[in-house]
Amino acid sequence: MEAEGLGWLLVPLHQLVSWGAAGAMVFGGVVPYIPQYRDIRRTQNAEGFSTYVCLVLLVANILRILFWFGRRFESPLLWQSVVMILTMLLMLKLCTEVRVANELNLKRRVFSDFDPHHFWHWSSFADYVQCVLAFTGVAGYITYLSIDSALFVETLGFLAVLTEAMLGVPQLYRNHRHQSTEGMSIKMVLMWTSGDTFKTAYFLLNGAPLQFSVCGLLQVLVDLAILAQACVFTRYPLKPAPHAAHPASAKAL
Numbered sequence: 109m110e111a112e113g114l115g116w117l118l119v120p121l122h123q124l125v126s127w128g129a130a131g132a133m134v135f136g137g138v139v140p141y142i143p144q145y146r147d148i149r150r151t152q153n154a155e156g157f158s159t160y161v162c163l164v165l166l167v168a169n170i171l172r173i174l175f176w177f178g179r180r181f182e183s184p185l186l187w188q189s190v191v192m193i194l195t196m197l198l199m200l201k202l203c204t205e206v207r208v209a210n211e212l213n214l215k216r217r218v219f220s221d222f223d224p225h226h227f228w229h230w231s232s233f234a235d236y237v238q239c240v241l242a243f244t245g246v247a248g249y250i251t252y253l254s255i256d257s258a259l260f261v262e263t264l265g266f267l268a269v270l271t272e273a274m275l276g277v278p279q280l281y282r283n284h285r286h287q288s289t290e291g292m293s294i295k296m297v298l299m300w301t302s303g304d305t306f307k308t309a310y311f312l313l314n315g316a317p318l319q320f321s322v323c324g325l326l327q328v329l330v331d332l333a334i335l336a337q338a339c340v341f342t343r344y345p346l347k348p349a350p351h352a353a354h355p356a357s358a359k360a361l
Contacts, residue, residue: 135191219236
């Protein structure tokens with residue numbers, strides 16, 4: 109009787125928790141980029157943030173949306189991809205404006221040149237948008253032609269989450285190359301780690317496709333590796349070489 113009496117409370121409470129978890133999935137992924145965005149705007153310096161992180165997330169989330177057309181998964185994961193794409197475009201816009209303003213080289217680099225040496229280092233935000241639209245169009249057309257193939261759909265889903273799992277790799281490589289995490293927001297990486305841990309637990313508890321859970325665990329490991337770099341490079345900073353130049357136009361991978 110007591111359990112039945114509490115039923116009126118437990119049902120709406122369970123619904124509230126479900127809504128909260130769904131909301132955290134949709135918007136939680138963009139929270140780590142808020143402190144990084146604010147740091148870049150405040151310092152007018154984007155060298156500590158790798159714009160290849162934006163590339164990885166754009167590709168991953170576009171592929172995830174296409175995967176949804178072949179194998180429907182939970183709506184919060186779909187909306188998370190939409191929100192993340194918009195967020196990465198905002199990050200790219202800011203980073204491009206700051207980099208171009210500080211750049212000494214005035215030569216314009218555009219997407220339509222198809223120069224691999226300048227890939228993802230263009231002079232205008234519009235060129236990044238063109239690249240994203242071109243990739244979406246090609247990937248969407250291939251998906252449309254192959255949507256009836258279960259092998260293709262599962263491979264597409266695997267590529268989507270594997271690409272997202274590689275999110276921290278550009279930042280990991282940049283930190284290793286410079287032997288420094290200067291300019292990188294530690295708050296951002298801490299939020300990556302907590303968010304990816306929550307996301308992986310959400311996948312496991314809600315029976316998401318296996319690809320999501322496996323790649324979520326890989327993503328957490330990469331986040332922990334970046335945090336380890338921050339600890340090591342802070343404790344044992346690299347001594348600057350004498351007369352070393354650090355031009356404002358230097359690019360962070």
